[in-house]
Amino acid sequence: MSDIKYLPGKEPHEKECRLIFKNVDRQGWDTSIETYLNDGGYEVLKKSLGMDPKAVTEDVKGSGLRGRGGAGFPTGIKWGFIPPKNTKPVYLICNCDESEPGTFKDRYIVHQDPHQLIEGMVISAYAVGAHTAYIYIREEFPEAAITLERAIAEARAKGFLGQNIQGSGFDLEIYVHRGAAAYICGEETGLIESLEGKRPYPRIKPPYFPAAMGLYMAPTIVNNAESLCHVVHILRMGGEEYVKLGTPRNSGTRILCVSGDVKKTGYFEVEVGKITFRELLYDMCGGPKDGREFKAVIPGGSSSKILRCNESFTIGRGDDAKDLSFWDLPLDFDTLAAAGSMAGSGGVIVMDDTRRMSWVLNNITHFYAHESCGQCTPCREGSTWMKKVSDRIENGQAVPDDVKTLEEIAYQIDGKTVCAFGEASAWPVEGMIDKFRDELVGETSEDNDFKTAERIAQEEFLSTAQ
């Protein structure tokens, strides 16, 4: 592996551990199947097709792989949820909607290494017994949709797709389905509705868990593109070997996407939990821009709660409890959850001391107000209200109480909606107010409390009459 050369300026950092991104920015690499085959591609597929599908699932379970799409749910366990007595066709869907702000990893997989994804999908489909699979790709990747369709045709011509794959008797067709620029299509049940040709209104869970009642009411497994690529490496190394990467309960590698105010932005594939914020932001990203200081970090896509760089946290319970400063937090699912945020999709957005938090908050609330599907009231109305109140704060037209109002709106969305978009839109607001209340209140003023004649009359009434 050491003879792999990367394009000048794009070499991986020495602390990286490249599995999924092995071929990204690689010298002499292209998306054709010949290149992939020359590199030993599709060997794992051949090996897996010789195994029992149950053994493949067991390997993935044993690897401890947790979904890379946001929720971090163990992939092998998800596959096990297909009802055993099922008689309907099973579908596999690759979620390549990648629209969580701050995340940009699937982009490189589908643009530069489509065959890795296809190999992972064939193995996964074999394990769950699917004969039709869809790649749901966001509309803003037009070039990748073409690349993928070409790669699928190539794989078909070489007998890695279609009927009787490599003489194993297993059939699979993969189709590319393009979305149309809606963030909510990333939510798995919204994605399924979209694939059925409807508005992507997420379904209520329970009862509509995709593994039992998914696409066309048949069992459906939805996995993120990165998760499906990990399957190839798990089968290559064996679950027991793979689990040694990373840390306990957080096995394997994952891709961290860093954007915002650092010297060197970009993607870094690291072993989960082996890298702390200090290593990531100072060693790998080269520290803050000249003359500035780090202020806050959003650790897992814009839906995760923001963390202040000068905080410290108590991680763990009882005797295991440790006090860690922000800089010493390892980036894994459990630690970030214990710190009150989440590892999410791996999108790290960094802000330095030149950023006004009210401006950041306002940008985020605009995103969620635009992307709410509008199906349930707390989310549809709440996200718009949050946008309006944060507009006021940002423009300096707010009264101090507005911050409290904003917080109340957020807590009344959280947990009361059909899909997790409710939390996704409320958490950043809750987190921001929790960590930067003083700064936000500092931008408001009692002088803005403009009273209309009607309001004065109302207040008088409320204070006197009983």
Added chain:
Amino acid sequence: MSSKIEVPSPRAINRKRLEYIRLYSPVKVDVPKARPIDRSLLKYGGSEPSVLEKNIHSPVTPGAINFPPFKVTPELEQKADQRIDHYPADQRRSAVLPLLHEVQHHFGFISPESIDWVAGKLDIAPIKVVEVVTFYPGFRQKAPGKYHFRVCRTLSCAMGGSYELMAKLCEITGIDRSGADSHKDPISVSPCGNYSVEYAECLASCGTAPVCLVNDDFHEDVTADKAKDLITQYNG
């Protein structure tokens, strides 16, 4: 410091407030009168606007000169049939997004006529196509320019200067974005019909902010000072 979060309780219902509203309502509210539809702005005129025309926004823009009027060709039919084949035979409706993408690719935007065609092709009521077109920001309801710029406005790009990029693009191409509305009418077209702009949400390349899509081409690191160069690439 542990990060225990205190959840504020919702404000109690203020009975007195309700009483006040009961006593002093109805408060007079100015409801704007609905404007009559200007028939000359609708491209496909009949005597009565159809349900499609009433529900989708398709005024003629200067960009319309760049696109042929909607017409069903054997080539389009064939492409559509290929797409429909990707889904189970009893689930033709699934092909609504791919068919609309075909239409938009050839004709620039989704017109009422094309909706009728897609609905016929899939054996569903036109309203089921309308509801899809009106939901997804990816489907345009009026002709964009020959070159459609989609500038990312989400956090990382905004920090990298995408608002400035948008302002610069508008300045160079003479586009007036004042009437744009992110929900109802996101696209603004230049008077010459060659260019149009729209804000997009995170284009999944935040590490190379600010980014934009021009038709199907993706451009990274386009700060405002590169706007001029970007536009000169698209002047044919």
